[in-house]
Amino acid sequence: MATVALKDVSKVFPNGTLAVDNVSLDVNDGEFMVLLGPSGCGKSTVLRMVAGLEDPTSGAVMIDGEYANDLTPRDRGVAMVFQDFALYPHMTVEDNIAFPLKLTGMELTPREERVASVASALGIGDVLGRRPSQLSGGQRQRVAMGRAIVRRPRLFLMDEPLSNLDSGLRAELRAEISGLTRELGVTTIYVTHDQAEALTMADRVAIMRRGVLQDVGTPTQVYGRPATLYVAAFLGSPRMNLLEASVYVHLDRYVALNLGEQSLYLPWDDIRSRAVAHYHGERIVVGMRAEALTPVAPDAPGDVLQGRIRFLEHHGHESLAFLDVGATAVVVDEMGRRVDVDDTDSGSRGLRRGLGQMVQRLTGRSA
Ligand code: ATP
Secondary structure (H helix, E strand, C coil): CCCCCEEEEEEEEECCCCEEEEEEEECCCEEEEEECCCCCCCCCCCCHHHHHHCCCCCCEEEEECCEECCCCCCCHHHHEECCCCCCCCEEEEHHHHHHHHHHCCCCCHHHHHHHHHHHHHHHCHHHHCHHHCCHHHHHHHHHHHHHHHHHCCCCEEEEEECCCCHHHHHHHHHHHHHHHHHHHHCCCEECCCCCCHHHHHHEEEEEEECCCCEEEEHHHHHHHHCCCCCHHHCCCCCCCCCEEEEEEEECCCCCEEEEECCCCEEEECHHHHHHHCCCCCEEEEEECCHHEEEEEECCCCCCEEEEEEEEEEEECEEEEEEEECCEEEEEECCCCCCCCCCCHHEEEEEEEEECCCCCCCCCCCCC
């Protein structure tokens, strides 16, 4: 097991590309850390610098508190799994998994035992005699993982290991990989651009954009309280509703969020009121997840926002309504209501804040 610390790490490639921009990140012992971000944001470069396959231009990579910049990949005690599996085609599954142990000079009997236990943990004990060409994609990926963990590395690095597999298999292997690494207690850094993968597998997620670290936290934290507008808009499907509002505090009784022609009122005893109250007189951005807004009849009593339905989208397990609330597009989860496309309640919908609603200042003064 190991800790990893990146301290002000940057990478500029010889062609001038700034791939990683002053990233600092701590990965705890035994933690499953996911690096998430769109293509080209620098995730793989971070991983490769931890592995020792790429040198940082500046900053320090620490493994177990030790300055690792000058260590060779081999001396870092890391194992890496890539998306293309990279198995030896002429070797059997058993020999593929055993290969790293052979290099260390391990005797045959303990080697066979180690391979058998890894293969059984990965559910590939019955294909040890086959060659990679005789395996399914999922089995090949399990072999690649087996070969990586058989040496009992202190650090496991994975770069989009599931991206070549179909979605059913991906979901299955997701659970297997996170289960296995937790069982082994190996510190893992896992790179993906797939947010479902990140949110389901990670202990903590680190979100990157254009080489810059945007947010680090548990899946619940980054989803519910994103640190930046970028993360708020990037995470979650549908994306978080972001409404610009002016804040008015009314004599310590309630806080009004003025959204143009309509307002939302937060009672003073609602803890979220305090969070926004000190922006009195300023414009802020309020983030609300679709599932935090309760759809009600447009004429429902109380504090109800009015929206005009633009269209409905059915996803089997949920229906989403896309609305215009004033000039802002808002999406709301119809919460299991069976809504037909032609049943749009004469085109309008009331929205009531649900208990799970989040009001958060996401950005600096926008006006
Ligand atoms: P992807 O998910 O597409 O792999 P990523 O987030 O892992 O993307 P990186 O592969 O780390 O991104 O690349 C970050 C940036 O650095 C990109 O703009 C990429 O084009 C650039 N880059 C990566 N490797 C090199 C290299 N060897 N030389 C020059 N530029 C590079």
